[in-house]
Amino acid sequence: MKKRVFLAIAVTITFIFCSCRRAAQPQNNVGKVFGTYYSIKYTAPENYGQEFDSLFAVVNKSLSTFDTSSVISRINRSDTAVIVDFHFATVFEDALYVSRATDGAFDMTVAPLVNLWGFGYDPSDTATLKTKAEIDSIKQFVGYDKISLEGGRLYKSDPRIKLDASAIAKGYACDLVGDFLESRSVENYLVDIGGEMVARGVNSAGVPWRVGIVSPVDDASQLNTDVESIISLDNRALATSGNYRQFYITKERKVSHTIDPVTGYPTNHKLLSASVLAPVCDIADAYATSFMVIGDTARIREIIKASKYDLEAVLIVDSAGHHKQLVIH
Numbered sequence: 410m411k412k413r414v415f416l417a418i419a420v421t422i423t424f425i426f427c428s429c430r431r432a433a434q435p436q437n438n439v440g441k442v443f444g445t446y447y448s449i450k451y452t453a454p455e456n457y458g459q460e461f462d463s464l465f466a467v468v469n470k471s472l473s474t475f476d477t478s479s480v481i482s483r484i485n486r487s488d489t490a491v492i493v494d495f496h497f498a499t500v501f502e503d504a505l506y507v508s509r510a511t512d513g514a515f516d517m518t519v520a521p522l523v524n525l526w527g528f529g530y531d532p533s534d535t536a537t538l539k540t541k542a543e544i545d546s547i548k549q550f551v552g553y554d555k556i557s558l559e560g561g562r563l564y565k566s567d568p569r570i571k572l573d574a575s576a577i578a579k580g581y582a583c584d585l586v587g588d589f590l591e592s593r594s595v596e597n598y599l600v601d602i603g604g605e606m607v608a609r610g611v612n613s614a615g616v617p618w619r620v621g622i623v624s625p626v627d628d629a630s631q632l633n634t635d636v637e638s639i640i641s642l643d644n645r646a647l648a649t650s651g652n653y654r655q656f657y658i659t660k661e662r663k664v665s666h667t668i669d670p671v672t673g674y675p676t677n678h679k680l681l682s683a684s685v686l687a688p689v690c691d692i693a694d695a696y697a698t699s700f701m702v703i704g705d706t707a708r709i710r711e712i713i714k715a716s717k718y719d720l721e722a723v724l725i726v727d728s729a730g731h732h733k734q735l736v737i738h
Contacts, residue, residue, distance in 0.1 A: 431455070435613050443473075443579055445603030450612075451590055452597045461586060468582045471496040472574040474520070474530035484563050485520070485571040492561045500574060500581050500691060501558050507695040508553040511712055515699035516553045516670035520573035526675060528666040529573060538664070544673035551670055580648050580694025583607040587690075599642070604649050607690050608642040617643040625651045625681035625725050625732070637682075637725060638734060646690035650697035651682030651725075667701045678704035681732065684723040692718055700724070710737050 431454040438449045438458045442465045449461060471480045471494050483491040493501070507515045523529035525539055525547055550567040557564050579602045586600045587607040597610030599618045608618040621636035640647075652665035667676045683700035687693035696716075700709050706724060713720045724735040 443469075443582070443603065445579070446601075447603070448599075448601045449586060450599045451595050452613075453590070453593065453595050457589070457593070460589060464585050464589060465582065468496065468578060468585065470494075472500060472578040472581070474573060474575070481572055481574055484565075487565065487568045489562075491563075493558065493563060496581070496585075498558060498561075500577055501563070503581075503691050504574075504577055504695055505553060507692065507699060510716055511696075511699040511703065513553060513671050514669070514702040515576070515695045516551065517572045517574060517577075518551050518553055518556060518570055519668055519670040520571040521547045521569070522551060522668045522670065522673050523573055523666075524571075526664060526666075526668055528668070548673045551673070553670075576650070576698040577691050577695045579603050579605045580646070580690035580692070583646065583690040605690050605694055606642060606647045608646075609644050617641045620647065622649060622682070622684050622723060622725075637732065638723065640684075640686075640723065642686075645686050646688065646693045647684060647686050648690055648693035648697040649682055649684040650694075650701040652676065652701065667698065669702050676702055676704060679727045680704040680706070680724060681727055682725045683709075686721040686723075687718050693720075696720060696722075706735055706737070713737055 433452045433454050436451050436453055436456050438447075438456065438461055440447055469476050469479065473479045474481055474485065476482060480491060480493055480497045501517070504515065504517050508517075520529055522544070524531045525533050525543065527533055550569040555566040555570055556572075583600045583602050583605050584607060587598065587609065590598045591609070597612070598608070599612070599620075600607045601620075604623070606620060608620070612618050618641070619639055620642050622638050622640065624635040624637040626635070650667070652667050665675045665677070668674070669676055680701060683697045685693040685697040685700065687696065700722060703709055703712075706726065709722060709724065713722060722737045724737065726733045726735060
C-alpha cells in the first residue's frame with residue numbers, strides 16, 4: 410500500500426512538473442533575413458526558432474533572385490526544366506490578381522527596369538539618369554500579360570523577361586510563419602519581417618497588437634524609427650511601402666527604388682508612404698507597392714473599393730512640406 414501511494418505521488422509530481430515545463434509562455438525570436446530584420450512574438454510551450462529558419466530557407470529557394478539555384482532565378486535564366494513549387498505558384502497567382510486590379514502598377518516582370526535603375530539583384534550604374542532609349546528598349550519585355558503559368562511551368566513570350574518577387578515575398582513569408590504557428594495551435598502572435606506584419610489574437614497585456622507606422626522621412630541609413638502613427642492590428646496583415654529608405658541622389662533628382670512598370674521611370678509624386686491592411690500579408694505587400702507606384706489617392710480609393718479583399722490603406726502625403734494622413738476603407 411505504501412509503495413502504491415508513493416508511486417501515485419511520484420506520478421502526480423511528475424505530471425505537474427511536465428505540465429509546468431510545457432505551459433505556454435511568451436516567446437520572441439529575432440534576427441536577420443531577406444536583407445532585413447525579423448521579430449516573431451508568440452505564446453507557446455516551446456520555441457520554434459529552428460522551424461522559422463527552415464521556412465525562411467524554403468522562401469529563399471523559391472523566390473530569392475539572390476539565390477542562383479532558386480526557382481525564380483532559374484526562370485529568369487529561361488531554364489526550361491524548372492517546375493515551380495507551391496510557394497512560387499501561390500505568390501504568382503496573388504501577384505497576377507493585384508497586377509490586373511491595378512492595371513499593371515504591380516508587376517513581377519519589372520525586374521529588368523529595377524536592375525537598370527540600380528536597385529535590383531543585378532544593378533547597373535547609378536551615377537546618371539537613364540535615357541528614354543534605354544528605358545524603351547527594356548519596356549519591350551516588361552508586362553505581366555507576357556507571362557503565364559500552365560501545368561507547373563512558367564511561360565515567357567520573350568526569353569529576356571525576368572521576374573522580381575521582392576515586393577511580395579516578405580509578406581508571403583509572414584503568412585507562412587503565421588500558418589505554421591496556427592498549425593501548432595498558437596492563438597496569439599505578431600510576425601514582423603522588415604515592417605511587413607501579420608497579427609492574431611492579443612499581446613501579453615491581453616489586448617490586440619498595436620504597431621507603429623514609421624514616419625516617412627528620407628533616411629538611407631534605415632536607422633530612423635520615429636513613428637508617424639500607431640494602429641491596432643487585430644487579426645490582420647499590414648505592409649508598408651515608401652520611397653524614404655531606398656533611393657539615391659543624382660545631379661538631376663532623387664531616384665527612388667519604386668519603379669513604375671508602365672512608364673519605366675522611378676515614381677515622383679506627393680505620396681510618401683502607403684500602408685495596407687488586408688486579410689493576408691502577400692496581398693497587403695503587393696497592394697502597398699502598387700499604391701506607391703500610382704500615387705493618386707483618388708485612384709487608390711477606386712482600387713480599394715473594387716478589390717475582392719477587405720482592404721484598408723493609411724496613406725501619408727506631402728502637403729506643402731508637412732505630412733498629411735489619409736485613411737481609406
